[in-house]
Amino acid sequence: MFDYLVIGMVLHEELTGYDIKKRIEQGIGHLYKVSHGQLYPALKKLTAKGYLTMNEQMQGKMLKKYYMATEAGKAVFLDWLSAPFDPNTDGDNYLVKIFLLGELPKEIRTKRLQEYEFYTQQLLGQLQVVEKQLSTENLSDREYFELSAFYFSYQLLQNTTHWIQYIKEERPLAGFLQNEGD
Amino acid sequence: MFDYLVIGMVLHEELTGYDIKKRIEQGIGHLYKVSHGQLYPALKKLTAKGYLTMNEQMQGKMLKKYYMATEAGKAVFLDWLSAPFDPNTDGDNYLVKIFLLGELPKEIRTKRLQEYEFYTQQLLGQLQVVEKQLSTENLSDREYFELSAFYFSYQLLQNTTHWIQYIKEERPLAGFLQNEGD
DNA sequence: TCCCTCATGTAAGTAGTTACATGATTTC
DNA sequence: GAAATCATGTAACTACTTACATGAGGGA
Incomplete structure (x- = not known):
């Protein structure tokens, strides 16, 4: 998974390990952590496997290593990304x-997003059933905060579903946050 | 962290490993995974350290092991839970x-929640600055989906802030999801 | 000159997953 | 009688974190 993410960063441009880390962090850094102790060995491994090429360049006194995906690398990346949504491996x-997802052709992409949407809606349905059975009155402190975590999950799932529906239609992102209530 | 969560499950009642796993899953299972290959060794270790007691009981032909926190266990648990919010260790x-949090006295609890709230609002402020600098027009497919991940993080942080404000005041949970738009 | 960011790597240790292994109890 | 759930454990492997280690470049 991490390997695919790394390959995905260097499909169209040469980047250094440092750049790759920054790009990942800027995009999904709040929810996905990368340590450089994880990244540099991965770059070595992926290069040895033939999924990346490495190109050393001197910049002043600094030796920089630029990586880029090979055809084999692109192929395994696209296989992974194209595969149907599987709650077991993709759930997190x-x-x-x-x-x-922008790397996929629009048809496949839409299919994958429909699968994500279906999955989140199913989960949401399950939580709705649970929620109806809950008693939320006269809670002890303990019960209140335990339940609050359930409601957090519930809210997250609602918002995830909303977000998937929005991007599935590729509606303009500028309006995403304003339209919460519709 | 996992260790404290386990101790937290058996502060007031005796539970088997199996029960502990189920309780965690029912509360935060959508966002926190527990494998039994992780749990059973942890129960052994925590018992050896004197943080849990273990009490074997035959039920029919099945030997069940009931665990409960000792005074030492409760002490380290409360130390951990009472500690001020630290973005490095508590951020995730x-x-x-x-x-x-229901295990803490109300004053400390409120203080901790204020720290969480402050932290999420600070982060939110940072994302707002980033968001204003973004151009969201004429995006390539690649850029659209990369940015969509940013907006997901943004939305999540907004909702988290809203949730923390809500539970900080211990407002009734029944109304939580309805009040999204206010 | 100092500090921050850029830049790359290793190595020890920790934590976690997955599979192996077994068997009882309950529900349909 | 089959399937799902209850119940506990180990062991090999994988993945990740953290600390160690080093040094260049740029800006205040």
Whole structure:
């Protein structure tokens, strides 16, 4: 998963390890952490496997290593990204896949987003059933805060569903946050 | 962190490993995963350290092991939970701490929630600055989906802030999801 | 001159997953 | 009688974090 994300960063441009880390952080850094102790060995491994090429360049006294995906790298990346949504492996970190989804042709992309949407709506339905069975009155402190975590999950799922519906239609992002209430 | 969560589950009642896993999953299972290959060794370790007691009981032909926190266990748990909010260690998984927050006296609890709120609002402010500098027109497919991930983070942070404000005041949970738009 | 960012790497240790392994109880 | 759930454990492997280690470049 992390390997695919790395390959996905260097499909169209040469980047250094440092750049790759920054790009990931700028996009999904609030929800996905990368340490450089994880990244540099991964770059080595992916280069050895033939999924990346490495191109050393001197800049002043600094030796920089620029990486880019090979054809083999692009192929395994697209295989991974094209695969149908699987709650077991994609349930967490679906955000990573969506972050990269622009690399897929529109038809496949839409299909994948429909699967994500279906999945989140199913989950939401399950939480709605649970929610109806809950008693939210006369709660102890303990119960109040335990339940608050449930409501947090519930809210998150609602908003995720809303977001997927929005981007599935590729509606303009500028209006995304304003339209919360519609 | 996981260790404290486990101790937190058995402060007031004896539970089996299996029960502990279920309780965690029911509360925060959508956002925090527990494997039993992680739990059973942890129960052993925490018992060896003197933070839990273990009490074996035969039920039919099944040997069940009931765990409960010792005074030492309760002490380290409360130390951990009472500690001021630290973005480095609590930034992720603040949900775990809030899940257990009912164990703290109201004053400390409120102080901790104010810290969480302050932190999320600061982050939100940062994202607002970034958002204003973004151009969201004439995006390539690639750029559209990369940015969509940014907006997801943004939305999440907005909702988290809203949620923290809500539970800080201990307002009735039943009304939480309805009041999205106010 | 100092500090921050850029830039790359290793290595020890920690944590976690997955599969292996087994068997009882309950529900349909 | 089959399937799902209850119940506990180990062990190999994988992944990740953290600290160690080094140094250049740019701006105040």
